[in-house]
Amino acid sequence: MFKKFTILLIPEGAHHVQRLTIPRLVLPALALLLVASISLAGFWLYQYQTICDELPNLQALQRQTERQEAQVEAFGRELGEFKEQMLSLKKFNNRLRVMANLEKPASDDGAFGVGGPEADKVGLGLSVAGSVRERQLQSMRRDLDQMVTESELQRELQQELANFLQERRSILASTPAIWPVRGWVTSGFGYRVSPFTGKRTFHAGIDISSRMGTRIVAPADGVVTFRGRQGGFGKMLAINHGHGIVTRYGHLRDYKVNVGQKVKRGQVIGQMGNSGRSTGPHLHYEVLLSGVPTNPRYYILD
Structure with missing residues (x-):
């Protein structure tokens, strides 16, 4: 081998x-x-x-x-922007509540809180996020849930504000805040010497003089409750504005509205005249609050 x-x-x-x-x-x-x-x-x-x-x-x-x-x-960037918008909305709502003299919500009312278990641990050390991406997704899901809760809270607050402002809007619309007619105030509110008797008497309104037939407008929203002759006031109108406010207009020449008719601020309701006990064409204008005469100038803003 x-x-x-x-x-x-x-x-x-x-x-x-x-x-x-x-x-x-x-x-x-x-x-x-x-x-x-x-x-x-x-x-x-x-x-x-x-x-x-x-x-x-x-x-x-x-x-x-x-x-x-x-x-x-x-999505993370959009979520961050949405969170910033929600925070801005919350601050804006809080400012409105302060301006409206409503109760300010507590500082912990917001849903954007912190705390709780670690992001990658649940229960007895059970790992639920094995990567940075999973932890990021979990964080975004938590933020989204918080913002849903916060948006519902802010929606309720806005509804409360809307109701409050709507009520205030009704009050403002019913406040006689403009002149019923343009002219010269020849007699103010309060005690004066009567041009007819020469004695000191109480004048429950203001007298505004202008040309015969000058248009008279409603100083606020309301409902016409009286149209007709009333003693020395001659032809008179009365408008109920709600909230205890009534305005009266005396010495008219003509009416432009009827009893029961709803009127808006600025709407023509009559013409200046010289009816009743009067020394010349003028409007006797009264504002009554719960039946008590008040100075009409307190309400006029323009």
Whole structure:
């Protein structure tokens, strides 16, 4: 049985032969090494082919992940902007409540509080957020829930403010805040010397003089409750404005409204005249609060 192999190596153009002697015992190791090398090469070739086949899917998945991350970041920015808007709205509502003299909500009424367990722990150390992205999503979900709660609270506050302002609007609309006619005030509210008797008497309104037929307007919203002659006032109108306020207009020449008719501020209700006990064309204008005469000038804003 042979003990070794001899391999002759004859280089081109050389004048001598090189001998390579390989012991017989080395041949199995060489064969095993060759088979292992071929197998390893085949495995890596298979892995390379698998990666090449999966590469389009991996690239598509990477692009999808990048798009999702961009969407999450954009949603986070919008959520932050929405939170800022909610905080601004809350501050604005609080200012309105102060201006309207309503009870100011407590400082802890807002839903934007802090506290509670750690973001990545629930119960007995159970991990629910294994990545920064998951913790970020959990934080945004909490913020969204808080803002839903806060928006509902602010909606209720705004409804309360709207009701309050609507009530105040009704009061303002019913307040006789403008002159019923333009002219010259010839007699004010309070005690005066009567032009008819020469005695000191109480004048329950103001007298405004102008040309005969000058239009008289309603100084506030209301309902006509009287139209007709009333003693020394001659032709007179009375308007109930609600909230205990009634205005009266004496010495008219003509009426432009009827009893029961609703009138708006600035609407023509009659014409200046000289009816009744009068020394010349003028309007006797009264404001009564719960039946008590008050100075009409206290209400006039223009």
